[in-house]
Amino acid sequence: KRKNSCVFLLVIVEAMPESQSLLEIQQIVEKQLECTLCFSLLVEPVTTECGHTFCKQCLHLSSLHSACCPVCRTRLSGRLPATNTIIQALLEECMGDKYKARLAETKSTKKNQAPLNEESTLGLFILDCVLPRQHLKLHVFEPRYRRLIARTLEKTPPLLGMVAMNESQLSSVVSECEIIDHTALPDGRFLCEVVGRRRLRLRRDWESHDGYRIAAVQEWTDDPLTTEEHTQVEEISIKLKSDIDLWIQKVKETSWHTRRQLLDLVLQHLASPPVDDPEAFGLWITALINPLPPLGLAPEIRLEALTQSSSISRLRLCQRTISISLAHLNQRTNIHRSLLGFLLFVSAQFLSFLIRAISRTFVAPIALINRLLLGNDDNNNNHLGIIGRVHLPLEGVGQ
Structure with missing residues (x-):
């Protein structure tokens, strides 16, 4: 690494005029070793496919905005390149104390930006x-x-x-x-x-x-329940359990295939209802009747249910909401039944008309042809006057 970095530095120096002083050369080299995103010395330098070099963290943050190179806008592969060891060695050899100070600054910043305490x-x-x-x-x-x-x-x-x-x-x-x-x-x-x-x-x-x-x-947890509230919660939960079963049945009866599929997926995600936990049970019911994406069959109560601190208040809210939704679903059922009855009546009338039309179009001419060809004892004279009686030849048939 040191050999490659020295060769790289010699190439830079030889390209400069002889009149350049050592301090000026050092300033030019330092300028070349700056990141064009943070305008500081490179830290963990990485070089893109298009040949531009940045700090690894700077390029990572830039990639969150765009998949292109920040300098020439060439589309990059999306993976961060490995550290450029030649430039890394050059920084360590040529920048000395400045590079050490830059590393210390970066470590301090990373410490302050450490992953947040997930509990708070x-x-x-x-x-x-x-x-x-x-x-x-x-x-x-x-x-x-x-x-x-x-x-x-x-x-x-x-x-x-x-x-x-x-x-x-x-x-x-x-x-x-x-x-x-x-x-x-x-x-x-x-x-x-x-x-x-x-x-x-x-x-x-x-x-x-x-x-x-x-x-x-x-x-955020609910307030503790009193003994009386525990009894009320048990009664409401039993009633809600039967209401939920009825609600699911009504939704499947009155909904199209896509909505039934969404309901099945929601039930799969929610698993069995936690009836023994009043807080979790109320939130479970809310997630059922107000899924994401919404079914559009119940009033939206998610935010109100989440901000409740009383389990019994939340269960009563769910009870009222399911009652409203069931009334809406029953109305849809009645409308569907009325519409189905009307469609059956119209279909029966149309079928009757179709049968009569077919009868008039085909049955009467067929009957007339049969009478003309096979003859009719009551009307022989009339038929003979038109085309005569038809006789089938019997030669060769036998005795």
Whole structure:
């Protein structure tokens, strides 16, 4: 490495005029070893296919915005190149203390930008609230959210916060979501699928240096139930269980194939209902009747259900919402039955008309031809006057 770096340095020096002083040569070399993105000495230098060299971290951040070279706009492969060992050795040999100071500065910055404490802070994706066990597919194209996804994928597990806007402000509840599947596209976009894990309370938020917001969050659980409320919850849960079964049946009876497929997928994601846990059961019901994408068969209550601190209030909210949805589905059933009866009546009338038309068109002429050819004892004279009686030859038939 030292030999190659010295050869590289000699090439630079020999290309300079003899009048250049040593200090000027050093300044020119230092200028050549600067990153054109951060305008500082290169750290972990990487050279692209088109021949331009950048800091590894700088090129990574640039790739989140665009898949092209920042200098000449040549489309890159999408993979970060390996460290250029020749330029790395040249930096170590020629820049000396300056390079050591630059390394110390970079390490300090990385320490301050270490992965956030997942128990207290989360990067926020401002779009919609996601309920526990609920799945949501994302097409991430904004630069700030591409950086958020890239940062999140570096963690284990890859957790981020989904939050909705409530009257031009962030909602007080954050949905902790895990990225369970992702595809990085060549132009820097991401196709992701996230699943809701739990709800968190938003304490405060601020903007990160990458453009997306970060939130300080706290776990949000329901208030403890009294003995009387436990009894009420059990009664409501039993009633809700039967209402859910009826609701699923009505949706399948009154919906097209696509909607039934979506409902089956939602039930597969949600698994069996946690009837023994009032908080989880209320959120499970909400995720069923308000899935993503929406079925459009029940009023939207996700945000209201997430911000409830009382399990019994949430279950009553679900009970009212299912009652409204069932009334709507029953109305759809009556309309479908009326429409089906009308269609059957019209079909029967049309079939009767068709049979009569066919009879008039074909049956009467066929009967007339039969009478003319085979004869009729009551009307022989009339028929003979027209074409005469038809006699079949019997020669050769036998005795």
